[in-house]
Amino acid sequence: MLSACGGAETAQQGELTGQVQVFAAASLNSAGAELEKTFEEENPGVDVSFNYAGSSLLVQQMEQGAAPDLLITADTATMDGATASVPDLADAPVQTLATNRLVLVAATGNPADIHSVQDLGRQGVTVALCAAEVPCGNLAQQELDQQGVQLTGATEEQNVSEVATKVATGAVDAGFIYSTDSAALQKSQDVTEIALPDLESNVYPLAVTASGQQNEAASAFSRWLSEEEAQRILADFGFGSPSSAE
Template identity: 40%
Template sequence: MKKVVLASLAVVGAVCLLAGCASPSTGSGGATWSGNTPSETPVGDQTLSVFAAASLKGTFTELASEFEKSHPGVTVSLTFAGSADLVSQVTEGAPADVVAFADEKNMAKLTDAKLIRGTPQLFASNTLEIAVPRGNPAAITSFQDLTKPDAKVVICAAQVPCGSATAKIEQATGITLTPVSEESAVTDVLGKVSSGEADAGLVYVTDVEAAGDAIEGITFPEAAGAVNKYPVGVTTAAVQPELAAEFATLITGADGQKILASAGFAKP
């Protein structure tokens, strides 16, 4: 019985950390916790709005389905885009309850603007990989090969996490890429490669894995110097912060981590 009580307290503590709930003190600087604990999940028609980086589409769609099964009456509304675009939307007042980005820099923008409750939690990491069309027509085998004069290369824009990681690798290696286009989301880069519009693109390991036979992936050692860590947080605008925190806790917990690992994400 003691072990069960301790385990329950640990879950509640994790939810409070993400939701930013205060201590139940009645002092002048505190506020009592009046929301529902995980064991008292609200029942009824509710919508939880989740904004997530484009590279999380597959895993978060699965996580949302699992969350809805365990929370009758709750619908998880998912919005996927480049992290920088999502930050702009939230800053401008878009109704997001939970946000998950592909880097800590974009989360910091919302934290600094006091738009995040409590402390965001890291839940995964991802590494860049070179994606090429099936058959690799431009014979790309390394990061250096992306500078071939006739190679049509596509990358993410600098403000997007995958673009920021690309820039970091360029700086570390002294190699400057001349892409034919810079995209606002990693999924757009993947789309141009899989359609044959580009000879190569820099995407995440998870994107290559999710693409199946449509493309081929080429690992390169320089990518290890620009690993992106993914944070999740609950916004100050969340109507049901405790419910939002439960979704975030699912992501950081064992079940969520299993789903993320199966998609190729690494630990943060």
């Protein structure tokens, strides 16, 4: 008989079974849903669940006792901090899942006539960006500092999805989001994307926790994420390949 306890069991027929909990950066939301669906269709005995939030908040939750099988952050600095502060990640194997780029996006119709980062410094222009401790906020601040721009009207959000929502609803004139979020917005809205070529691409590292390494389904899912099918799904949502980080 199969155990009803946590972790994974292998059925007599060789089927993979069990639960996999993934803590993932908010910008992976859309792609993550497709990854989850595809893996579960191929492995009907496995239940994959994602918890999306800003990378720093995910690490904070783990420091407070949360124990997912996998952690995916939106930059290497946050992952480095996690492996140093979370005992369950102390000796965790880390792999690069994908890459992304921060862009500036003006709201539908570009009512504030924004065409560069310099335009954000004009009086009355409202801008949304992630909080400084979140990777997308750190990158946005790097760009603002490089350009010498001081924002006159800024709102800080907990993660990039909240910034994208502010832009999509017209609550702000512009926002710093990832190119993948921008691509999703452009499917339904006439938003203006402004590239930030001076910023390097950010890397999404994936780590398997100590408990995850004991979970056969979690180990299988982490391996699958680096394979062709999963990488194709990520590419379809605009993410760069791990090789682009080299």
